[in-house]
Amino acid sequence: MASVDRKEAARVLKTISTLLELHGENPHRVRALASAGRTVERLEGDLKELVQSGKVTEARGIGRGTAAVLAELVSGRKPEVLRELEAKTPPGVVELLSVAGLGPKRVRALWQDLGVTTPGELEYACLENRLVDLPGFGATSQNKVLEAVRFTLQARERYLLDVAWDTANEVGSLLGGRTGVGDALTVGEVRRACETVGVVELLVVTTDRATLGVALGEVLSELELEEPGVWAGKSATGVRCRVLAVDPQVAAAASLWHSAAERHLEMLQQRASGSGLRLGADGLWQGEERIEVGSEEELYERLGATWVPPELREGEDELERATAGLLSDLVRWEDIRGALHNHTTDSDGAATLAEMAAAAREMGWDYLGIADHSPAAYYANGLGGERLRDQWMRIDDWNREHPEIRLIKGLEADILPDGRLDVPLGCDEGLEYVVASVHSSFRLAEEAQTERILAAIRHPACRILGHPTGRLLLARPPYALDLERVLEECAERGIVVEINANAHRLDLSWRWARRALDLGVQLAINPDAHAVGGLGDVRWGVLLARKAGARRKDVVTTFGVGELAAAGLCS
Ligand SMILES: [Zn+2]
Numbered sequence: 001m002a003s004v005d006r007k008e009a010a011r012v013l014k015t016i017s018t019l020l021e022l023h024g025e026n027p028h029r030v031r032a033l034a035s036a037g038r039t040v041e042r043l044e045g046d047l048k049e050l051v052q053s054g055k056v057t058e059a060r061g062i063g064r065g066t067a068a069v070l071a072e073l074v075s076g077r078k079p080e081v082l083r084e085l086e087a088k089t090p091p092g093v094v095e096l097l098s099v100a101g102l103g104p105k106r107v108r109a110l111w112q113d114l115g116v117t118t119p120g121e122l123e124y125a126c127l128e129n130r131l132v133d134l135p136g137f138g139a140t141s142q143n144k145v146l147e148a149v150r151f152t153l154q155a156r157e158r159y160l161l162d163v164a165w166d167t168a169n170e171v172g173s174l175l176g177g178r179t180g181v182g183d184a185l186t187v188g189e190v191r192r193a194c195e196t197v198g199v200v201e202l203l204v205v206t207t208d209r210a211t212l213g214v215a216l217g218e219v220l221s222e223l224e225l226e227e228p229g230v231w232a233g234k235s236a237t238g239v240r241c242r243v244l245a246v247d248p249q250v251a252a253a254a255s256l257w258h259s260a261a262e263r264h265l266e267m268l269q270q271r272a273s274g275s276g277l278r279l280g281a282d283g284l285w286q287g288e289e290r291i292e293v294g295s296e297e298e299l300y301e302r303l304g305a306t307w308v309p310p311e312l313r314e315g316e317d318e319l320e321r322a323t324a325g326l327l328s329d330l331v332r333w334e335d336i337r338g339a340l341h342n343h344t345t346d347s348d349g350a351a352t353l354a355e356m357a358a359a360a361r362e363m364g365w366d367y368l369g370i371a372d373h374s375p376a377a378y379y380a381n382g383l384g385g386e387r388l389r390d391q392w393m394r395i396d397d398w399n400r401e402h403p404e405i406r407l408i409k410g411l412e413a414d415i416l417p418d419g420r421l422d423v424p425l426g427c428d429e430g431l432e433y434v435v436a437s438v439h440s441s442f443r444l445a446e447e448a449q450t451e452r453i454l455a456a457i458r459h460p461a462c463r464i465l466g467h468p469t470g471r472l473l474l475a476r477p478p479y480a481l482d483l484e485r486v487l488e489e490c491a492e493r494g495i496v497v498e499i500n501a502n503a504h505r506l507d508l509s510w511r512w513a514r515r516a517l518d519l520g521v522q523l524a525i526n527p528d529a530h531a532v533g534g535l536g537d538v539r540w541g542v543l544l545a546r547k548a549g550a551r552r553k554d555v556v557t558t559f560g561v562g563e564l565a566a567a568g569l570c571s
């Protein structure tokens with residue numbers, strides 16, 4: 001650290017004060033440092049001289065402690081106290097301090113009481129309504145925090161799939177509404193349904209780049225021309241976008257080129273050169289002559305391959321599987337008949353049983369599995385036996401009165417640290433199925449975590465393994481786990497494995513979902529909805545399942561009630 005000026009010294013004192021407050025240190029010391037910071041900013045004369053002569057302590061509010069910190073600063077060292085504080089504060093917690101409206105006291109409450117250590121975890125905690133009952137917060141404050149933390153997250157490097165997907169559609173439709181601009185096609189990582197996305201990419205087929213450039217100026221901010229025909233800018237919500245203009249005669253090749261992973265393109269290029277052709281973003285060429293191709297399907301056909309759905313263009317074995325007909329009936333949004341992991345106001349949801357049921361019906365579903373939290377999830381108002389039985393009575397009433405949509409009696413039971421499943425005593429019989437989930441002790445060693453989950457899925461009531469790795473995308477890594485062993489056990493016992501469709505989780509990942517399918521495991525695409533709007537998250541799960549190569553029969557939430565009963569998921 002180079003020697004500092006007054007402004008920088010004041011900033012450091014303020015930072016120390018903030019971190020001390022974050023750690024719940026003596027309020028007098030916190031205030032003293034903050035006010036010393038303000039004094040230092042207004043000092044007259046050379047700071048280094050004032051400190052080294054000891055005169056600085058004559059200024060109001062600068063005691064010996066502050067003077068010692070200043071002495072370290074003016075001699076170019078990072079103050080010891082600052083180094084200690086930084087060492088014991090997770091970087092994500094420091095980042096939380098930059099969320100608008102969150103001071104050290106509130107960040108401390110989020111960190112210590114809710115275990116939130118990153119902005120991503122904070123967003124998720126809001127969606128789970130965990131701030132509602134937290135002292136110093138509440139429902140209104142939770143909404144404000146959610147808005148503020150989302151803003152902070154936007155500024156980051158990558159986006160969750162839902163944000164990127166919605167941005168692509170919005171920018172695409174804004175562009176499509178302008179005269180002289182052709183339809184915009186989503187390409188890149190969004191079209192491939194990647195779990196997180198670095199930049200939203202759109203392709204516009206046009207011969208009039210000037211008009212497109214003008215339209216882009218109205219739709220995107222901070223617009224820059226990266227190279228001829230390629231613009232970069234930001235959407236109204238601040239999401240990074242790239243727009244590529246292509247001529248009509250290369251549209252098919254360009255849409256393939258810009259939506260496939262490099263390895264997929266390499267495999268296609270090999271096929272091309274095998275038949276004396278060359279494939280590029282500028283089309284399919286034989287020598288100096290461009291071969292006319294009208295569609296992606298035709299392009300694949302010219303290369304002796306079968307069209308591969310965009311989600312699967314990752315460069316694995318998708319070309320072989322497409323040829324073998326294994327990718328022809330991937331699960332679709334329209335196939336979904338219900339969902340088996342949803343919360344209500346009985347635990348930590350924001351909508352009542354009746355509201356959730358009505359919303360599911362509105363989506364055209366045949367059933368909704370209610371899986372509120374179990375007692376161990378006390379922070380989420382988990383249900384004990386008595387409240388669970390009360391919920392069952394209301395479910396029975398609902399089912400009698402509303403034959404058009406069936407509610408199913410489930411429970412999201414905590415997997416306790418020792419592997420027991422938190423099913424309230426005497427409730428096994430009345431429950432139609434149990435989702436087993438980890439919500440605590442994320443830091444167990446791999447062997448212990450694996451044994452814990454294996455024990456839980458051996459519980460006779462367990463039918464579904466919920467969010468199997470516990471990851472929160474861009475916020476929390478998966479816990480240490482031998483997932484291969486867990487999936488093998490699920491296959492053996494006929495345990496359904498969840499694709500948690502919440503865009504923050506997408507857990508299993510597509511690669512592990514593919515592995516689960518190879519092992520013969522059935523999947524459930526579950527929104528883990530905590531509000532009516534959450535049900536629609538199933539769409540992200542469908543995209544992920546497609547990316548994993550899942551077909552309708554692989555996904556139990558495409559089943560009707562009869563098939564579901566046959567699979568032991570309702571009675
Ligand atoms: Zn859960």
Ligand SMILES: [Zn+2]
Pocket residue numbers: 341343412528
């Ligand atoms: Zn849940």
